[in-house]
Each structure stands twice: as C-alpha cells, then as structure tokens.
Amino acid sequence: MDFTFSEEEEALRDEVQAFIKDNFTEEVLADLTTGKRGRGFGPKAAPIFRKIAERGWNAIVWPKAYGGQGGSRITQFLVEEEFYRAAQVVIGGGGTGTPAVLASGTEAQKQHYVPAAIRREIIFCQGYSEPHCGTDLAGVRCRATRTGEGDDIHYVVNGQKIYTTNAQVATHIFLLVRTDPESRRHAGLSILLVPMDTPGITVRPLLTVQNEPGGPAGTTYGEERTNEVFFDNVKVPASCLLGEEGDGWAVSQRGLNLDRVGAWRYLISVKRDEDIVNWLKSGDERAAPLKDDAAVRDKVAELWIEGQVCRLMTMRSMTIEQRGQAFNYEGAAEKVWAPEHGVRTTEAIGQMLGPHAQLLNGSPDNVQDGLYAHNLLSAFQSTVNHGSVQVMRDQIARKGLGLPKPRK
C-alpha cells in the first residue's frame, strides 16, 4: 500500500498549478461559466485548452503511438484534479468515445480519432439513452441497416436518442444502435462513430432543471447542454463501425467503466464539503454561530469523512487501472457512493443554512452567489446519469457479491 503521490507527480502538480495561475484569469473563468458553448469551448478559454493539449496533459494515459504520453493513470488523475478544482473543467481522460476507440478500434480508427481528440478537433457525444430506455440500454431500438455493395457498403440509421449531453458542440456521436432487427436485449447491438454533420441528423436542445443562469462554476448553467438527436435515413459508411457488428454491448461496456470513475466524478461531490467548511470559517456573520453549533460540527465531520471515502474509492479505481487489473464491482461502488454523498452533503448544507439556501445568484441575501441553491438544483444529476445508482447496486450485488438474478 502507498497513499502518496510520487515526487515527480508532486512536481508536475506544481507545474500545473503555476500554469493555471498564469492562464485561468478571471476573464477566462467567466468565459467558462457563461460562454455559449460551455465546458471549455468559449473564445477566451479555447486557446488555453490548446496549450493544455500541447503539453499533453489531457492525454497522459493514452499511448504514445496515438499522440498520448504513455503515462500513468494516477498522474492523469492528479492533473485532471487540479484543472477541475481551478475551473470545474474536465480536461481529458474521461468521456466514452476515445477510450472505447483505443480499446476496440482498428489501427486506422485509432490513428484517425485519438490524435485529433487530443487536439480537441474531434469531440464525441454519447448516443446511448432513448426515450423509452436509459439505464436499461439493452432495450435500444435506434436502427442501423447495412446496405450497399463494394466501396459503398454503409449503414442507414433511423431513430432517436435523448439526454445527449454536448451534442450541440460534438463533432461525432458515439452511437449505440441495433444492427440486427431480429435480435433482443444485448445481442445485435453495434457502435457507430457518426460525424454530426452527416445529413439527416437533427439536434434539438432540451431545457432542464439545471438550466438556471448565473450558477457558480460546477453547478447549474445558462444554456442548454443536453439534447434530443434525431436520425432520419442517415447514411453512415461501414468504416464507422467500432468493433464487430453485433458486439456493441461489449464495446460500450469497455468505455463505460472508464467513464464512471475519475477525478471529476469525485470532485463534483466533495467540493461541496470543502465549500461549506471554508464558508463556516470565512467570518461571514451568518456562519459564526453555526461554526460552534454541536450538531453542525458533527454533521460537517460526518460529511467530510464520507468525502474521504469518495477520494479513496477513486484511488482504488485508479489503482486497479494502473495495475492493469479488471474491474469487478469497484467502479459501480464508486458510482453509488460519490453521487449519493454529493446529494447528502448538498441537502445537509441546505438544512444548516436554513432559508438562505434557496436563494439563487442575483437574489438579495444569498450565500456565496447562491452556490448552495444552485447545487440543490444540480446535485441529483449524478445519481441518475451514466447509470443510475439503482442499476449500479444491481451490478455490485450480482457481480461483486454473486447474488442471483431474479427468476421470471
């Protein structure tokens, strides 16, 4: 066992922190929060992300052959953590598309997608959920029919995806489709990597409870970020197939494990613990009596300790990855614990602050620009997205503990 980062990693942390100090100015941070394109794509922020890519910091763990650094997952985590803390941005490593291409792609696909993804010229969105199925992805109905001859073998895609985050900025969709119309459940699914500018694709933004303008970074956001995506006779070359036809379930699972763990997943939850502690000792006149309240102190310590478990579960996932071992239930456990912790801590902070916790940014008398009110609108997203905590518990019970499936 070893619970520290190496000297080299700590030196890199210093370097990254210095970079952040130099580059993430107030102007850039404002661009990240309010920029129409969101998540680091605004005009002021975009050049910074090019600099990050030039340093290879968003591709530390990816192989050198495809433009990465061939470095350790732990190092990647450390760098991601610094960027997430400074600006609530996810700089790399996460997301489903590129890790899945690395895991299941042909040599040509790896060469085509990975270096361009590192340069942020290719950005994937994830086409999984459909109106009638989200967590139960085996129910996917979006159809892809193989047709054509010779050089013109292609798929024709028809159907609909929903809750497609960042479809409005993505260059490609990582699309889970049913290629065998006779198949049921997990069989007969395939993954297609479809350029978003292909004729027949329509993106329609969805307004959610999280579209609350003025939220501090990492909470709610002003513009729509999730979408419906419609496919109307979309012609996709066969070269866009990732992995074998009919093997889409396995291909998608390889990507998902990497998606459910990582720096941002844990930080989005534990940052709330830090925020409330730092506010309690900030000298704010509303904080002073709470800081000495025995019930508040007990609760804050409880939440802090839960936050430590979030961190350690993340480190456990990193350890498994780093050792090249396979996940059993550990990613699912992290995906239950950290999001639910985020919800518990957000709601507990609400009760500590009392009525002020409902005041959004722009309201008189709010606390820290309405941070906690905006959190209350956004915290429960992560217990739902990327696999609900209920389905995660099914996986823990069945895979981790070997409990049986229900008889029909």
Added chain:
Amino acid sequence: MDVLPDEQETLIQETAREFFAAESTPALVRAAEKDPSRYSAALWKKIADLGWLGISLPEDCGGQGLPLTYAGLLLEEAGRAIAPVPLHGTLVAALVLARHGSAAQRALLRQVVQGELILSFAVQGLQGAWSPAAEGLTGRAEGEYVVLNGSRTFVDGFRESGHCLVLYQAEGDGVAAALVDTTSAGMRGTDYVTTAKDSQARVDFDNVRVPKSALVGEPARGAAIARDLCDYAAALMTSQLAGATRRDMEFAVEYAGQREAFGQPIGAFQAIQHLCADMLIAVDGAELLVHEALWRLDQGLPASIEVSQAKAFAGDKCIFVARSAQQIHGGIGFMMEFDLQLWYRRIVAWSLRCGSVREHRQQVAAALLEQPGKVRLGMPLVPA
C-alpha cells in the same frame, strides 16, 4: 499511489485468513466466552509460534519489522474470525513500548513476541471519554516511586496481562505513561460484563506505588506517547472491527443466496441485493480509511485525524452492516445456537471502544474548523 494490498501484504492476509478460519472456530469462540480467562491460551500459543505477535515490532525487539499495515491486516483477519485472544491490547502496548520504552521495557518485548507476556493498556477514566488527556488517574512523585490514584475503565485483557501500559496525569508534568505490573499492591480489576462477553475491566488504583524505572519515556514526551497510544489503539481496533464486519456481511450474502422465499432465493430480490451492496460499500470504506491511517502512522506522518476518520466511519457503518445481516437472516439470526450473534455482539462492543463516533467526529470537526486557512480534501488536516 497504490491503495490496495500488494503481493506480500496479500500473502500475509491470505495466510492469516486460512489460519484463523481453521483455528478460531465458532466452537472455540463459544468455549472462550465460558472460560474465566475469556481467551484461548492454546490459540495464543499458536499465533506466537508463527511470529505474528512481533509482526510490526522492530527486529531488535525480536519482531519481524514489517510496516504497521501488516499488523492492521493481521488484526482484520483476527477480527474476521473473532479470535478470542488479547491481540489488540498486546500489540498496541508493544508498539508504544517499541517506540518510546526504555531498554529494559523494550527487552520485555522478546517475551511478548514469544507469547509469554500479555500486555494491556489503560486510557479511559470513569466517564469513559476516549482522550489522550489521561483524566481520572493521577500520579504523585514520592522518592523513587510514583503513586497512582484513581481509575481506568474498559481495560481489555487486564486480567490476563502481566503488565498494563497506563496513562495518568503526573502532578505538574501533564500526561505521562507507565508500564505497571498488574500484580502491584493496591491495583484492583473488576470485570465488566459486555455484549461481547470479552475480558474488559475497570481498574482501580489505590496508592499504587510504581518504581520510576517503570515510567515510559521522558516526562516531556508524555503527550506524544499518549497520542501514539490512542492512535495505534483506535486504528487497530478499526482494523479488527472491519474484519469482523466483512465476515458478518459475507454470512448475510451466503444466507441470502440459499434461503428461499416466494419461490426464489431472497438474494434475488433487489431489496436484499441493494442492502447487501450498501453493506459492501460500508465495509470497503472502513477498510480504505483505516489502511490509509495505518500507512500514515507507519510513515511517521501526522495521522490522528485519519485515525479518527476511520474509527468514526467504522463505528457508524459497521453496526449498520451487522444489524442488516441480522435483518437478512430473519428469525434464525436470533438463535443463540446460530453463530451470527457471536459476530453481532462483538461488532457492537468494538464499535464503541477506543472512541465513539461522536468523539472522533469532534476531533475531525476541530481540525476542519479551528485551524486557520482553507481546507482541501486529500491534503492532510492538522489536529486542533
């Protein structure tokens, strides 16, 4: 950064698991509960023969010199088998003596490693508060002696121990520690009757004369020694508790896979599955926290807050797991002839020892709120 046991740690873990599974059977545990000594001398001898009593003691004390994480893994496995041996008290006192004791006291550790000398430690006063402040027992210097008066409570294994590492308040000198011969005149142990049916006792001191050669460390080091004693004790108790709790969870999972109701194993129902998933997460969390605390202690890094984090979490969650295991077993879990209750009764007792959830959270809250500057999770906190 690699937070899971490495190959050598896993080997010790597996070896200890096999040993305790074979040697510390529920029958042995039941027999020890009825034995006046409350422990199995035969099992103790076998543990000593394997060299495990010195697992994390320095080689110049007859130990194996392995990191403290190994002692933690050993305690987890002993806890897993709820082994009726005074392992916790002996290891805690021995670790403190190895670090702070005189040459003569360190020489005693060879007897400890051989299994010939059992040790205990005494921290708490009549209020039961878990604190290195050593309230409730005072020491007055008289020539070449210190005279102790007062009480210590929840002293585990006092009856069988030859020496007891005692924290007391030295007149004018603050906290101090002494290694007291348990046969000293004026020292009287009274057995508690605990849910675990183990061998905790209250120890009353009535003008107990302790030679100055029995004092541990320089007077100025008293607070540091008390801190180490409390940290080792709470951390290793958490290890023992987490080990027992993991086994208790496994009983529930095994039973849920076999017991049928409504035409299928109850473990196929999501209500049971999700409860079991939460039990696994709870045990994993306790283990991860205590591994980090022990690793930091071993590295000589500040670790009191990490210890408190681990014990507070385990104290809260392990009872949840044990209670849930009882729930999953239904009626059969209540039966004294069914083994599950052996674990439940110990998990309850151990979760309350070496500091309650409330006390350890107070330590964490003080470190969070009383120290200047902003906090960052993952960066160490300094105790207030």
